[in-house]
Amino acid sequence: MSALAQILGRGGASRSPMTVALIGVVAAIVLFGALTTPNFLTLFNAKTIIRDAALVGIMGIGLTFVTLSGNFFLLSMKEIAALSIITFAMGMSHSYGFVLSLLATTLVAVAAGAVQGLLIGLGANPIVVTLGAAGLFYGVASWWSDNLVVAFRRPNDAEWLGTGSTFGLPNITIAFILIAIIAEFVLRYSNFGREVFLIGANRAAGKATGHENLPMAIKVCTIAAVCAGFVAVAFAAQISSAQANYFSSEFGSSGDMTMSVIATVMVGGNAITGGFGSTLRTSFGAIFIAVVDNMMVLRGYTSGPRILSVGLIIVVSIAVFALARRGRRSVE
């Protein structure tokens, strides 16, 4: 409980009864589900859960930098991924090979992120910018591919990333774990990470102490976009094909990649206004959502109830974290 308490409130002394009750209810439901769902508590299923969480989780980790720095969300996550996956598949289908295709995709993702970051950093509204960018990126991806599936031949040199595994762990899972560790390390121990928190906590004070939001917005949006690009590559490598609408439907637990990614950030309890949170929280958020989703799949629920329950998780967790934080504030 203390680990959970630490994630929730960093202090533990001040937990309102309401918060405790909510955490208790959630924990009870999960525990009940875990004990009564057949095949849930197996090593194989645990690996499945983490693999399911990996793609959404990696994008969530990238997006967490944007949110923590007080620049809200990129509502264009799935469109960046769409543009990236078409770029990658085009490269692969024209036989440029994995390395060159990956490089080109990375460049596209960096450009997509940096442009949005530039506009946001100059003071444009993040919602407007990223919705506009979403339309632009999706339009280009769809036009470029004639809205058709871009397939590339198997075997190819991208498969190791998509379907390969090392010591029994899928390589995607390993990538998720590595990215989670590196991101958390950077956020905690680098000056860049500190600036993310400072600017997110108070942008005006950040400016006054020499930390401008313009370079920060460019950096964090680029990080998020590169994560989206990487996920696109990994996904294309799984199925050796790409289509612009892969991330728009039937992806992740709520059907829409952008919303699933934002859900991981929120369920992790990161402050939506910035300045408080961690990428570790987002990783746990992704895993928690995957746990619930997995349980419901094993119990035979269709996608409607699953999407509904993810929505409920988001609402409940935001309420819990808001209460926990209020409790913490009113100590002294």
Place this chain on the structure above:
Amino acid sequence: MEPILRLSQVSRSFGAIHALKRVDFEVVPGEVMGLVGENGAGKSTLVKIISGFDDGYSGEFVFAGRPVRFSAAAKAERAGIAIAQQELSLVPAMTIAENIFLAGHNVSIFASRQGLAAKAEPFLEEVGLGSLNPNTRVERLSVGEQHLVEVARLVGHDPRVLILDEPTAALGEADSERILEMVRRLAQRGKSIIYVSHRLDEIFKLCDRITVMRDGVSQAPRRASDLNVDTLVELMLGRKLENMFPERRGSRSRDILLAADDLWPDGLVEPIRLEVYRGEILGLAGQLGSGAGDILAAIAGAARTRSGALRLGGKRFLPHQPRDAIARKIGYCSPDRKRDGLFLGRPIMENLTSPALETVSSYGWNFGRGEARRARELASDFTLDASRIGQEAGVLSGGNQQKVALGKWLAISPEIILVNEPTRGVDVGARAEIYLKLRTLSESGASIILASTDLQEITYLPDRVITFYRGMRVNEWEGDEVAIERILKDITDPFHETHL
């Protein structure tokens, strides 16, 4: 005449702080009553009680012949006491007429725009805005006109007592004059006005009687004609000046560290000339809107300059962003620490090292050891509890927050520290510590530039004081010439004598 409003023996405490001590206050119908006193003297507490924002007081409050106790501002307003505060409560995107009838007048919910405009006109006449089209959107008015619209809205409720809290603090000469005219007109129509202001020239022009507050105690009201600026200031300050300010040093260096020949910060009406000597405390005295604070913001790169530049150590220098100034070892404490002085949700340690991350990290990485040590040093340097540096800055008291906001600049080993209103909302103990720290810093070679509207600190802390009035430089006083009466006259009414 029988007073319309009378408070007797009113006391109000916040914990151990006694904001009001057995205060008596009254206003008679048709009178303009001036309410003056230093920051923290209890004026605003008194005003809050009268206008219903605060009912945690003891004592007697009689209004229109009846004992009352207002638990909400709306109740006081309904009874006939209206207050125009410094922060306007208008909706900029709505028209004048819509704003006037915003707060639940007897207007049909389907009122037409023309109907509202017609109804609004008499109220606008009353405040001297009869020439304005009531369908103008409020955002297109000058700040002074907006203040007048705010008063028109209040007058619409037909109050018997109207409280104006520093109505001209942010206004220019012409707009201020309109406010004064309006006050006279309302008083002639039998309204009672409570006029709170730091501008003593206005007080003398306008008020019939004056109540002086000092240290939470009220003085018996006096006729304005029985007083002059000197006697009023004496009443405001009292005779005893506590031993709060560290002594000035005898001899000082004439080594110029920072100079401005032609710097023109936004907020001033002309370019300024300024020299800052190494190791001195320079005071820039002036009221809100005088431009004193704008000079600091310009030197810090926190505000725009129209033209010109500075010379720093002999070299041309003009910061475009705060980080430019920080790189030259200039730190700036703004008057609003909550806005841009502190990261309230982050630990005290991170606040203290925020302007100088590179000094507590190596190659961009910071594993906390060096930072904790540095933060503890900075904290104990400012008599903050070093064991609390892990806590959020938001949990600290106002005084300790200010110490953090100021103390973080020690992290850059500053050559120049710019402080604007360093003791606003700061208790007496922390005040003395901040003064002492600023003095110590200046003695160790840093130059301090202090802008303040607090008369005592701007008189007794600096080695040299330059005075400002409405965007213009007025005078410069040094050493023994620095005197409270001189500064007060410079910043309130420099260009003509007030004879009454």
